[in-house]
Amino acid sequence: MSISISADRPMSLEELRGALQRFASEREWDQFHSPKNLAIALSVEAAELLEHFQWTTEAESAVLPPNQQAKVREEIADVLLYLIRLADKLNIDLLPAATEKIQVNAAKYPVVKARGSSKKYTEL
Amino acid sequence: MSISISADRPMSLEELRGALQRFASEREWDQFHSPKNLAIALSVEAAELLEHFQWTTEAESAVLPPNQQAKVREEIADVLLYLIRLADKLNIDLLPAATEKIQVNAAKYPVVKARGSSKKYTEL
Amino acid sequence: MSISISADRPMSLEELRGALQRFASEREWDQFHSPKNLAIALSVEAAELLEHFQWTTEAESAVLPPNQQAKVREEIADVLLYLIRLADKLNIDLLPAATEKIQVNAAKYPVVKARGSSKKYTEL
Amino acid sequence: MSISISADRPMSLEELRGALQRFASEREWDQFHSPKNLAIALSVEAAELLEHFQWTTEAESAVLPPNQQAKVREEIADVLLYLIRLADKLNIDLLPAATEKIQVNAAKYPVVKARGSSKKYTEL
Numbered sequence: 001m002s003i004s005i006s007a008d009r010p011m012s013l014e015e016l017r018g019a020l021q022r023f024a025s026e027r028e029w030d031q032f033h034s035p036k037n038l039a040i041a042l043s044v045e046a047a048e049l050l051e052h053f054q055w056t057t058e059a060e061s062a063v064l065p066p067n068q069q070a071k072v073r074e075e076i077a078d079v080l081l082y083l084i085r086l087a088d089k090l091n092i093d094l095l096p097a098a099t100e101k102i103q104v105n106a107a108k109y110p111v112v113k114a115r116g117s118s119k120k121y122t123e124l
Numbered sequence: 125m126s127i128s129i130s131a132d133r134p135m136s137l138e139e140l141r142g143a144l145q146r147f148a149s150e151r152e153w154d155q156f157h158s159p160k161n162l163a164i165a166l167s168v169e170a171a172e173l174l175e176h177f178q179w180t181t182e183a184e185s186a187v188l189p190p191n192q193q194a195k196v197r198e199e200i201a202d203v204l205l206y207l208i209r210l211a212d213k214l215n216i217d218l219l220p221a222a223t224e225k226i227q228v229n230a231a232k233y234p235v236v237k238a239r240g241s242s243k244k245y246t247e248l
Numbered sequence: 249m250s251i252s253i254s255a256d257r258p259m260s261l262e263e264l265r266g267a268l269q270r271f272a273s274e275r276e277w278d279q280f281h282s283p284k285n286l287a288i289a290l291s292v293e294a295a296e297l298l299e300h301f302q303w304t305t306e307a308e309s310a311v312l313p314p315n316q317q318a319k320v321r322e323e324i325a326d327v328l329l330y331l332i333r334l335a336d337k338l339n340i341d342l343l344p345a346a347t348e349k350i351q352v353n354a355a356k357y358p359v360v361k362a363r364g365s366s367k368k369y370t371e372l
Numbered sequence: 373m374s375i376s377i378s379a380d381r382p383m384s385l386e387e388l389r390g391a392l393q394r395f396a397s398e399r400e401w402d403q404f405h406s407p408k409n410l411a412i413a414l415s416v417e418a419a420e421l422l423e424h425f426q427w428t429t430e431a432e433s434a435v436l437p438p439n440q441q442a443k444v445r446e447e448i449a450d451v452l453l454y455l456i457r458l459a460d461k462l463n464i465d466l467l468p469a470a471t472e473k474i475q476v477n478a479a480k481y482p483v484v485k486a487r488g489s490s491k492k493y494t495e496l
Contacts, residue, residue: 005230010219028240036185046170047295055490061160077225095134101201116152118427171419179366242303253478258467276488284433294418309408325473343382349449354377364400
């Protein structure tokens with residue numbers, strides 16, 4: 001039935017968090033949702049997303065055919081859903097964590113040193 | 125310098141999307157940010173997150189020591205940042221995609237059939 | 249037809265390497281087999297293998313039902329085949345590389361310090 | 373000390389399997405080496421390998437600088453070592469499994485249909 005999961009507009013991150021709690025609770029799936037298992041599931045979903053790009057060129061990957069675009073959209077959604085669920089189980093707020101991290105990254109890769117070089121990723 | 129990335133409160137998903145655009149633009153990194161490469165980076169970050177749980181038990185994974193909790197929080201942030209960036213490059217809105225997917229999942233795993241069984245994941 | 253890939257006994261690593269070369273050559277797939285793409289494929293196969301364990305307990309993972317054991321065996325084979333292919337493209341000999349690495353690991357994790365502790369993985 | 377792990381020539385797969393058994397036994401690490409945990413470790417190592425290619429072009433990935441080639445060789449070795457260990461724990465013989473799988477693949481992707489097309493990977 002799952003009448004508790006419905007929406008006529010996009011949910012917010014906070015609403016998705018609540019919907020995922022109800023989703024697991026109704027199915028008695030909390031027993032499977034240890035952070036360890038959710039981290040595995042997240043990694044598996046990220047690989048399913050990556051699979052769509054494994055034999056494409058970089059240029060092709062920027063203009064997906066509609067059929068593939070729809071599938072990639074679903075995989076991206078799955079990654080986000082598991083990420084929200086994992087963060088919830090660990091009591092981590094996603095937006096503050098991401099806001100702080102982008103500031104850490106900005107300090108780690110100063111514009112003047114990083115400009116135009118992919119070396120920053122590996123050597124800085 | 126990176127004066128363009130600053131915030132005194134958590135950014136929204138939309139603000140993070142804009143901040144990541146400026147971050148890449150200032151460093152001339154758009155040339156590296158094909159969807160293919162971003163999907164690789166997302167998958168690598170998800171594995172770095174998973175690495176923190178690889179030798180823990182499920183029970184241990186639910187109560188991380190503060191030091192590990194802080195690292196996991198950073199990895200979760202990295203996953204979200206690459207997910208936002210990848211979705212942006214593919215013109216995919218995260219919240220509508222996730223809202224639709226949770227509804228698809230609710231229809232796919234009816235409460236009555238899925239209750240208490242991890243089989244649903246593999247056999248339904 | 250693929251008559252060139254046949255065997256009435258298990259192939260050696262060296263024979264598998266040759267068989268994979270013929271396999272790709274006959275299908276004109278060398279154009280897709282850059283080390284980058286093969287490393288993606290390897291990672292995707294490793295995740296497909298991991299997927300079989302994502303909701304099992306550790307104890308369950310040690311005694312798989314026959315159906316799942318057969319699938320896991322196929323995924324393990326896929327990982328090995330891509331690993332052989334990637335190593336071949338990079339002119340890396342698998343057995344010397346693995347022999348040297350296990351000796352490096354033995355020096356890195358001395359018995360006396362590592363005994364019975366999973367900390368060695370993360371802190372040593 | 374780890375005097376039991378030594379070799380003046382490359383070990384065979386069978387010898388590596390035995391060396392890994394002794395390695396874990398000496399350190400009392402069998403308690404951590406459930407198939408589930410080993411599958412996680414394998415996936416994490418595959419991602420560490422992939423990380424070396426994440427910002428390279430396909431062409432660059434075929435001619436690595438010596439420093440990166442040496443690191444990639446170590447990551448490839450780590451993947452093989454965990455694969456041997458996981459297969460051992462599941463009583464799976466690697467070479468017969470891989471030999472059978474390449475024959476399955478040859479039947480699945482007939483030369484005449486697959487030639488020159490990466491579609492075979494996703495659509496056949």
